[in-house]
Amino acid sequence: MKRNSDKPIRITEVCLRDGSHSVAHQFTEEQVRSVVRALDDAGVHYIEVSHGDGLGGSTLQYGRSLVDEMKLIEAAVSECTTSKIAVLQLPGIGTVHELKQAHALGAKLVRVATHVTEADVSAQHINMARELGMETLGFLMMTHTATPEKLLEQAKLMESYGAEAVYVTDSAGALLPDDVRERVRLLRQELSCEIGFHAHNNLSLAVANTLAAIEEGATRIDGSVRCLGAGAGNTQTEVLIAVLARLGVDTGVDLYKMMDLAEDVVGPILPRSQEIRKGSLVMGYAGVYSSFLLHAERAAARFGLDARDILVELGRRKAIGGQEDMIIDVAADIAKQRKQEVVQ
Amino acid sequence: MKRNSDKPIRITEVCLRDGSHSVAHQFTEEQVRSVVRALDDAGVHYIEVSHGDGLGGSTLQYGRSLVDEMKLIEAAVSECTTSKIAVLQLPGIGTVHELKQAHALGAKLVRVATHVTEADVSAQHINMARELGMETLGFLMMTHTATPEKLLEQAKLMESYGAEAVYVTDSAGALLPDDVRERVRLLRQELSCEIGFHAHNNLSLAVANTLAAIEEGATRIDGSVRCLGAGAGNTQTEVLIAVLARLGVDTGVDLYKMMDLAEDVVGPILPRSQEIRKGSLVMGYAGVYSSFLLHAERAAARFGLDARDILVELGRRKAIGGQEDMIIDVAADIAKQRKQEVVQ
Numbered sequence: 001m002k003r004n005s006d007k008p009i010r011i012t013e014v015c016l017r018d019g020s021h022s023v024a025h026q027f028t029e030e031q032v033r034s035v036v037r038a039l040d041d042a043g044v045h046y047i048e049v050s051h052g053d054g055l056g057g058s059t060l061q062y063g064r065s066l067v068d069e070m071k072l073i074e075a076a077v078s079e080c081t082t083s084k085i086a087v088l089q090l091p092g093i094g095t096v097h098e099l100k101q102a103h104a105l106g107a108k109l110v111r112v113a114t115h116v117t118e119a120d121v122s123a124q125h126i127n128m129a130r131e132l133g134m135e136t137l138g139f140l141m142m143t144h145t146a147t148p149e150k151l152l153e154q155a156k157l158m159e160s161y162g163a164e165a166v167y168v169t170d171s172a173g174a175l176l177p178d179d180v181r182e183r184v185r186l187l188r189q190e191l192s193c194e195i196g197f198h199a200h201n202n203l204s205l206a207v208a209n210t211l212a213a214i215e216e217g218a219t220r221i222d223g224s225v226r227c228l229g230a231g232a233g234n235t236q237t238e239v240l241i242a243v244l245a246r247l248g249v250d251t252g253v254d255l256y257k258m259m260d261l262a263e264d265v266v267g268p269i270l271p272r273s274q275e276i277r278k279g280s281l282v283m284g285y286a287g288v289y290s291s292f293l294l295h296a297e298r299a300a301a302r303f304g305l306d307a308r309d310i311l312v313e314l315g316r317r318k319a320i321g322g323q324e325d326m327i328i329d330v331a332a333d334i335a336k337q338r339k340q341e342v343v344q
Numbered sequence: 345m346k347r348n349s350d351k352p353i354r355i356t357e358v359c360l361r362d363g364s365h366s367v368a369h370q371f372t373e374e375q376v377r378s379v380v381r382a383l384d385d386a387g388v389h390y391i392e393v394s395h396g397d398g399l400g401g402s403t404l405q406y407g408r409s410l411v412d413e414m415k416l417i418e419a420a421v422s423e424c425t426t427s428k429i430a431v432l433q434l435p436g437i438g439t440v441h442e443l444k445q446a447h448a449l450g451a452k453l454v455r456v457a458t459h460v461t462e463a464d465v466s467a468q469h470i471n472m473a474r475e476l477g478m479e480t481l482g483f484l485m486m487t488h489t490a491t492p493e494k495l496l497e498q499a500k501l502m503e504s505y506g507a508e509a510v511y512v513t514d515s516a517g518a519l520l521p522d523d524v525r526e527r528v529r530l531l532r533q534e535l536s537c538e539i540g541f542h543a544h545n546n547l548s549l550a551v552a553n554t555l556a557a558i559e560e561g562a563t564r565i566d567g568s569v570r571c572l573g574a575g576a577g578n579t580q581t582e583v584l585i586a587v588l589a590r591l592g593v594d595t596g597v598d599l600y601k602m603m604d605l606a607e608d609v610v611g612p613i614l615p616r617s618q619e620i621r622k623g624s625l626v627m628g629y630a631g632v633y634s635s636f637l638l639h640a641e642r643a644a645a646r647f648g649l650d651a652r653d654i655l656v657e658l659g660r661r662k663a664i665g666g667q668e669d670m671i672i673d674v675a676a677d678i679a680k681q682r683k684q685e686v687v688q
Contacts, residue, residue, distance in 0.1 A: 284586070
């Protein structure tokens, strides 16, 4: 495989953070311990442990965790021999206080995550993380809603704050391989720091998109074993390791151990199989957050529409989390337009 | 999307044939009727109905069908308003007798399938199908085991017998996107007939491989709704239609109806979710038939090996169905080699 980088590929397993959404944040300490132990044994470089919405996410709004994430981070750290524990932080949800606490418990890496157009809110957190001596990466979410040029502008901000890598994050699983290629290529040309890529599998393209990102020079790669992540899940880690092995890319992660832990350790804690079902497919197709689905269905019932038409229009208008009130406006607009079409 | 063909994309849904393996050939007539009715309503071009191993496959060796496939074909034909019913035929399993019967019942298209190096055994069946006035396509299986040049030689044979399209069939889900690209490109350059592509999702690359095939000029495309096919299933049809719509390729198939039938009609008859589990991942990684797995596990136990090492070596030796006796030899060779390594 041709790669536009000579740095090694480093894998971050996110099933204990992104997968937290799939279990409604109900991971037990023993589940976290057993998964971390197996991933550490397989040689995975980083294992992310946080509430699904990052440090401090355990609230009524985002969903209460069963076990305090600090307790889970501490347990995870104690199981590692070579793997490093990573945490996710969304400024506005988590504060610098939780970051310091996670660091004190042994977390070595933080990804500071913002919407793709709001990198400026990451400055303080990136600064603090660097001061703490943590490996500090920027995480730009919903990248499919921004042009590559806008993404680059925001990535440069994160780099200027001190991020040691910037991630292209396909939160809705809406990017197609050529979209990924274009974005990673541009960042690789224009940034000095490493590039990361985080996929979702809503359009069944997570592994292919990840290969495209790696070819273009991404070296920080996220995956979730058995696709245990939000929506349709992420790049299935054990599958990615197998495909990279076939392409001659040695990640240092033990393929057979990954296959075994996927079956024997993660399999039993999957709340449901991570197939691509109607809801996640619609999200990837429309390019919107899954939190919109229920609101769109209600609006569709009220205006006599198909919820999918509303979601597609929301995607076109680049609606983001927190803009759920836009849904009624969109539904009203579509209904009005339909009526005019009938009249004409 | 740039496509190396100006012919329309035509979709063949294989969940009622390849998916027959997943239900141990126990489809009921009512299941077949309801799925065909929904697919016809969505505008799918072809719907394949046959035993998983093709016409005549209902035997002790390949597994008995619950309902006679001719009855299922007749029922399927009666449900169609625009879709056409296709059948699969493997010379050596099905005979010209069954083909005539299927044709008399209203099947309009046949795919004559052989191992990638054995196209010559398809001549009689392709001839007969053309004489019957059926649309007649060739189906070259396990294409990852042959060089592109060998594949071309065999595809030319099928074309010379009268095949109106030749399929690149990735039976083990072992091809990577660049492998697909190379093969379809060569066939597109050298053949006059249409090119088809049939994927399996063992490495989570079925949709991406199908996109690569379409870009290179393939126009006959297989999929299975909800991945209801052998192993990890095929290209998930409703996902492919969504991705093609995003790329501006109108297949004429109704995306929303496909999403709905995937959830409401096919979902309830899935015997299990079609995730990528250990068994199918190993098969795609090693590039061997799933029928080898049990034999390899037995041989592994006998020689104190990991079954996966045996399967990978079988893949390297290009073992094909019927060569299960090779498994013990391979296991013995690996064990011997390991012993020598310890001595040295």
